[in-house]
Amino acid sequence: MSSVGVSSLEASEGSSEKIMLNVGGVKHETLRTTLMSLPGSRLAELVDTEKPPSELFFDRHPEVFAHVLQYYRSGKLHCPSNLCGLLLEEEFTFWGISSADVEPCCWETFRQNKENLKALAEIKPAGMKKEEESGQKRQSRSSRGWQRKIWALFDKPYSSISARVIAIVSLFFILLSIIAFSLWTLPSINSHQLLNAWASNSTVDFPSTLPLEAKILDTVEIVCSIWFAFEFLIRAVSCPSKLRFFMNAMNIVDLLALFPWFFRWSSNNFSVFALGFLHVMRCIRLLRVFKLMQHVFGVSVLTYTLRASLTSLCIVPLLLFICTLIFGTMIFFAELIHEDSYFSSILSGFWWALVTLTTVGYGDVIPVTGQGKCVAFLCAMVGVLLIVLPVPIIVNNFLKFSSLVKTKYSMPRMKENRSVDAGPTSSA
Structure with a gap:
């Protein structure tokens, strides 16, 4: 009989009702009609012959089969809570049983391991940072195109040390620009009171002379604007896909954040309103810090937790x-x-x-x-x-995913430590 993991030990001359099933050394005795109750399953196909075998041997998990056989008898598929859901799914597939038939009381246990495996595949903690960096460096060396290298330099902070420095410099200029604009709104520096004019629906002419502090802040603003324009231009030129680049929400924010300087010297109400809106866009650019911290363990787990808890x-x-x-x-x-x-x-x-x-x-x-x-x-x-x-939804998911990731990435180190502690063995 050509079935994976199954062999016929004895074939009966007649159509005997009793059939012995030996699964992993554990014997189960049942009726042929019981196995025929689930058409299309592996056991039903094996006994659906004129001369069904009186005993079958399967080299499979015996504990799982006990629940499978009970499903044939009662029509209700339950799962043992002490076994991995991935193992259960593999066994159910072998026996030709759909996992969708699992009872609601056992469904959470059955699906939990698959969801955990998905979470572990998507969360990248700090422990994997060095491996990713080395992989990205190999990819960068294998690729001779300047466009890919420049794109990684300005958009992938962990691709190299230089990219990390550029990301930190970019965040510094963002913070410097926000601080400069915040100081510019002080009454002692902003003598022309553009913001007050906008609030009172009136217009004020820009004065011919400015305080020294205002000139310094204007110089800082010019330097920041030059850096923002240079960085955006480099990223726009070197990006792999121009359409995806300009459709990205954060890139649109970066583009809008380039324009505050053009409205700085105008005193009409619309320009002042536009100035405030565009500086809000510049504040939103601070979200880049999450790209720089994407490999930090807590940030990675929290990001995935929020996505998993969104529903x-x-x-x-x-x-x-x-x-x-x-x-x-x-x-x-x-x-x-x-x-x-x-x-x-x-x-x-x-x-x-x-x-x-x-x-x-x-x-x-x-x-x-x-x-x-x-x-x-x-x-x-x-x-x-x-x-x-x-609150409990987010906290429970965060603790669960955090524990999973810590366990997964501590296990290889534990095995490595055991091998080091054991040392080389010699035989007499």
């Missing part, structure tokens, strides 16, 4: 939206009978409910009636629960 966390905004509608409507009708009510419409009730549920509590809109205060009490309690809800 569960999506329910929080939905609940917040529903509770805002409910409590906003309740507070409006609860305060409707009071003459000095702060809630002139349901929209103002929505604003109050949102501020209360998020535990911000501005206090600009407050209930004054007894029933309104009862609604506020309930709204505040629900808000606390909504804020606390995401």
Whole structure:
């Protein structure tokens, strides 16, 4: 019989109902009709003959087969909790059983190992940094194209020591530009008061003379702008795909961050507003620090934790939206009978409910009636629960993935230490 891992020890002359199954040295006796209850499975195909064998031997996992045989008998597939889910899936595939038939009570245990394996494949802790660096260096040496080398130099901080230095210099200029603009907004330096003019809907002419501090900050701004333009131009020229480069969100932010200087010398309201918006883009560039820290253990695990928890966390905004509608409507009708009510419409009730549920509590809109205060009490309690809800999800996932990665990347070192401690052996 041509089946992997199975051999027929004895064939019966008739169609005997009893069949002996020897799996890994453990014998099981069952009926032919029991094995025929799952058409398409391996055992059903083996006994679906005119002369089925009276005994079959399989060199497979005996503990898993006990659950497989119970699935033939009861129609419910359960999994042992002490075995790896990947091993179970491999055994189920051999016996021709679909893993989708696993019972809900055992599904989490069955899937946990596969999800953990996926997490370990995507998380790259600091322990793997040296291996990746050496691999990238080999790739860089094998590639003679200047374009690939320059792209790695400016966009892949861990490709070389020079790339790491350039990434740190870029972050330094980003911080320097933000600090310079923040100091420029001081009243003692910003004598022409452009920001105040924008706030008051008026225009002010740019003065002919500037304080020394303002000239120094303008010089710093020019130097930072030159570096940003140089860096963006180099990355745009050397990138492998121009379309992907300009479609990337962070690259769009980098492009917008190049323009604050062009609006610096204008005093109209639109220019001042554009100046503030573009400097916000420059602050967003600080997210580059995550690219520089992508191989740091904690950052790598936290990044994957947030991605893995995203599906569960999506329910929080939905609940917040529903509770805002409910409590906003309740507070409006609860305060409707009071003459000095702060809630002139349901929209103002929505604003109050949102501020209360998020535990911000501005206090600009407050209930004054007894029933309104009862609604506020309930709204505040629900808000606390909504804020606390995401915390255990993130913490539990972070601890789980952190423990997995630490265990995985400590095991090779443990084996290496054992071999070193053991030392060479000699025979007499």
